Amino acid sequence: METNSTGAPASPSGLSGRKHTHQHHHHNALPSTSTLVIIIPIIITILLLAILLLIVMLRRLQSAKNNGSTKNNGILNNSNWKFISHRTININSSPDVKGGCLYGGSSGCLSQTKFRVVQVFTYKELEIATEKFSEANVLGNGEYGVVYRGVLSDGTMAAVKVFHREGKQGERAFRLEVDLLSRLHSPYLVDLLGYCADQHHRLLVFEFMPNNTLQHHLHPPNRQSLPLNWGSRLRIALDCARALEELHEHTVPSVIHRNFKCSNILLDQNFRAKISDFGLAKIGSDKINGLILTRVLGTTGYLAPEYAATGKLTTKSDVYSYGVVLLELLTGRVPVDTKRPPREDVLVSWALPRLTKREKVGEMVDPAIQGQYSKKDLIQVAAIAAMCVQTEPDYRPLMTDVVQSLIPLVNNLSSSAYASANSFGFNPTVSPRS
Numbered sequence: 001m002e003t004n005s006t007g008a009p010a011s012p013s014g015l016s017g018r019k020h021t022h023q024h025h026h027h028n029a030l031p032s033t034s035t036l037v038i039i040i041p042i043i044i045t046i047l048l049l050a051i052l053l054l055i056v057m058l059r060r061l062q063s064a065k066n067n068g069s070t071k072n073n074g075i076l077n078n079s080n081w082k083f084i085s086h087r088t089i090n091i092n093s094s095p096d097v098k099g100g101c102l103y104g105g106s107s108g109c110l111s112q113t114k115f116r117v118v119q120v121f122t123y124k125e126l127e128i129a130t131e132k133f134s135e136a137n138v139l140g141n142g143e144y145g146v147v148y149r150g151v152l153s154d155g156t157m158a159a160v161k162v163f164h165r166e167g168k169q170g171e172r173a174f175r176l177e178v179d180l181l182s183r184l185h186s187p188y189l190v191d192l193l194g195y196c197a198d199q200h201h202r203l204l205v206f207e208f209m210p211n212n213t214l215q216h217h218l219h220p221p222n223r224q225s226l227p228l229n230w231g232s233r234l235r236i237a238l239d240c241a242r243a244l245e246e247l248h249e250h251t252v253p254s255v256i257h258r259n260f261k262c263s264n265i266l267l268d269q270n271f272r273a274k275i276s277d278f279g280l281a282k283i284g285s286d287k288i289n290g291l292i293l294t295r296v297l298g299t300t301g302y303l304a305p306e307y308a309a310t311g312k313l314t315t316k317s318d319v320y321s322y323g324v325v326l327l328e329l330l331t332g333r334v335p336v337d338t339k340r341p342p343r344e345d346v347l348v349s350w351a352l353p354r355l356t357k358r359e360k361v362g363e364m365v366d367p368a369i370q371g372q373y374s375k376k377d378l379i380q381v382a383a384i385a386a387m388c389v390q391t392e393p394d395y396r397p398l399m400t401d402v403v404q405s406l407i408p409l410v411n412n413l414s415s416s417a418y419a420s421a422n423s424f425g426f427n428p429t430v431s432p433r434s
């Protein structure tokens with residue numbers, strides 16, 4: 001019997017060797033197939049996960065881009081406003097205050113932002129900008145500090161507010177202004193250019209408003225400035241209404257200014273108004289049905305009666321304060337004047353009965369603007385003011401309604417005979433904002 005090399009009997013067909021070979025192959029293929037069965041799904045899963053991750057990252061990138069123009073940290077949402085990415089600051093935690101500034105800032109460093117840069121300054125930089133905070137550069141004094149004129153290293157004029165060292169309220173105001181104004185940018189709000197939190201120093205750097213405050217023009221300390229004309233007053237009223245409209249109705253959650261008054265309305269080179277001083281503002285996130293219960297802060301004469309009496313704060317509290325400012329623009333009087341006889345000392349109480357009487361309304365107008373307006377326009381503005389200072393908050397209008405009522409009056413100004421016939425004093429050019 002013929003045997004093969006292994007000693008196994010040779011098949012008669014002579015195929016046994018091939019068969020063996022085939023069997024051998026088959027035996028080798030089995031483990032590799034089972035390996036593949038395990039490996040392939042793993043590879044596919046990894047690939048799918050990678051693709052998924054890529055998609056998620058791309059989506060995040062896309063939504064971050066969109067969020068930059070529409071909202072920030074889910075707090076503010078207004079297509080007209082520009083927001084920057086901005087961490088909530090924690091001034092007490094020293095690790096954040098590197099190199100003398102929040103956000104680990106060093107000289108001239110910038111916070112990370114795509115849309116708007118709020119600069120972080122060192123104390124030294126602002127000392128140089130204000131010529132060592134010289135007396136000659138003092139623009140004014142507020143409750144929380146002194147404001148200086150300054151020139152930044154790039155030549156920009158600025159107003160530098162130096163907070164007093166003492167007091168928790170000042171610290172709160174500083175934080176709130178940085179946190180809020182670095183996210184809110186609007187043509188109707190004074191722009192925050194930067195800040196400094198160098199050790200115990202707290203400074204805010206604002207855009208410089210060359211024409212001071214509305215307070216300064218309506219109630220000049222020694223009557224040295226020319227009175228604002230009717231047209232300027234109407235434009236200022238509209239700018240302010242738009243500012244509050246943005247805070248109340250185009251910001252989510254809404255912001256209540258809480259200290260709206262003539263000294264917080266600043267005027268630019270064209271006498272267009274922007275509002276400032278957000279140190280007492282309230283963000284509506286802690287609202288309960290649109291209402292915030294809070295400590296009464298603000299300025300006497302501008303406080304809504306329900307807020308003054310109970311601390312109930314809503315956007316309608318700002319509407320009341322706006323009404324008081326509108327009355328000041330109309331009458332030239334201050335909100336509370338202790339020098340006047342008892343029934344004339346409080347502006348709202350004196351004005352209300354006159355505002356809605358056609359024959360009386362002319363009598364209450366600031367003598368400095370007599371004859372510059374049409375009776376129709378005057379009655380309309382008086383009616384808006386009367387609604388804003390209603391005792392019952394629900395009867396007060398929304399700022400959107402005020403804006404819509406003032407727009408046609410301002411639009412008529414440029415064409416009206418009154419505007420050209422009364423161009424004495426200030427007749428500021430209408431800026432493109434109107």
Ligand SMILES: Nc1ncnc2c1ncn2[C@@H]1O[C@H](COP(=O)(O)OP(=O)(O)OP(=O)(O)O)[C@@H](O)[C@H]1O
Nearest residue numbers: 139140141142143144147159206207208209263277
């Ligand atoms: N951005 C600015 N540009 C020009 N001047 C300014 C600017 N900001 C403030 N001022 C001036 O500094 C003064 C003080 O301003 P500040 O905001 O500290 O206090 P206030 O609003 O007048 O008072 P309070 O803090 O009691 O509300 C203002 O009255 C104004 O004359």
